Amino acid sequence: MPRQTRVKICGLRDVAALQAAVDAGAAYVGLVFFPKSPRNVTIAEAATLALAVPAGVAKVALVVDADNALLDEITAHVPLDILQLHGHETPERVSEIRARYGLPVMKAVGVADESDLAALDSYARVADQILVDAKPPKDADLPGGNGLSFDWRLIAGRRWPVPWMLAGGLTPQTVGEAIALTGATQVDVSSGVESTPGVKDAALIAAFCTAAQAD
């Protein structure tokens, strides 16, 4: 029987790519609000894209250490289902954002070695979901979306009291092994379904979703 893995396709910038994600069966679509990213969208672009998302597919806004002014703007103009916090937001800030906007919050935590695992437990106490991502290199321009993976054995068999998603360098070729090793039931991808940074490839999106759902 095929796996029921829920897939998030992140960093969508145009309706064609968004439609490719929806057609491939993505459960979540991600819009990046981070000017340094090649996947950044303006609030107006995001509002247009959000209109093309059918009911049942969750619209996720990815922000990095966003202040209230930016979050106020985004949430006022873009219909959203989830806020993804991908910066250095503290557990207190996660709680504050949840309360202020009344939206579920998914907190990304970077993992490189054992010492990073405690943070997952801390954030699992305050966030609605946690996103287990590769820790970016110190000199990286982006805190995520670098196409880098981490040693999946670090989280093999680990579970948290909230839903969690695996991210970091996943591709159509590697996602099956990553799921088998970690037991993830949700996976997130950005660079692994692109032809060049910021440009999504419909065939890679379809291949990723198929591979994530295969036995």
Ligand SMILES: O=C(O)c1ccccc1N[C@@H]1O[C@H](COP(=O)(O)O)[C@@H](O)[C@H]1O
């Ligand atoms: O995708 C981006 O540009 C990005 C920018 C800033 C923070 C996070 C970003 N992406 C997220 O990073 C992970 C892993 O991405 P990848 O598959 O390794 O490219 C994923 O959660 C993206 O949503």
